[in-house]
Amino acid sequence: MPQTLQQMIDAANAVIPKIDRAQAEQLMADGALVVDVRDAPEVVHDGKVAGARHVSRGMLEFRADPASPLHEAAFDPERPVVVYCAAGGRAALAGKTLHDLGYTHVFNLGAFKDWVAAGGAVESPMERGM
Numbered sequence: 001m002p003q004t005l006q007q008m009i010d011a012a013n014a015v016i017p018k019i020d021r022a023q024a025e026q027l028m029a030d031g032a033l034v035v036d037v038r039d040a041p042e043v044v045h046d047g048k049v050a051g052a053r054h055v056s057r058g059m060l061e062f063r064a065d066p067a068s069p070l071h072e073a074a075f076d077p078e079r080p081v082v083v084y085c086a087a088g089g090r091a092a093l094a095g096k097t098l099h100d101l102g103y104t105h106v107f108n109l110g111a112f113k114d115w116v117a118a119g120g121a122v123e124s125p126m127e128r129g130m
């Protein structure tokens with residue numbers, strides 16, 4: 001049965017908990033992978049969470065699935081993952097995708113602008129593969 005975008009986001013939010021800056025920082029300190037799923041121009045323009053790996057949502061399954069030839073070693077289904085985007089929608093959907101791929105500890109940090117407003121550390125996006 002067809003679904004609307006809002007239904008898909010609601011379903012994702014029902015599975016992927018939302019977290020705030022302090023919770024994300026604790027997860028990061030404990031070794032979580034932080035994934036920025038925005039598109040490259042957004043990251044280049046605004047920067048990203050310090051230490052985050054940028055993987056646009058379109059590439060997420062290819063980087064995250066250990067069976068994919070494009071799998072990235074940083075992605076481990078046992079490792080907690082924090083995802084975020086511009087406003088939280090893509091992060092919710094990306095989080096649900098990771099959950100469907102077998103990731104057991106996935107969290108939605110939500111909007112990058114909220115991280116910035118809360119004083120979270122930001123870095124310039126220059127990294128290989130952007």
Ligand SMILES: O=S(=O)([O-])[S-]
Nearest residue numbers: 086087088089090
């Ligand atoms: O996907 S979004 O919430 O950043 S518009």
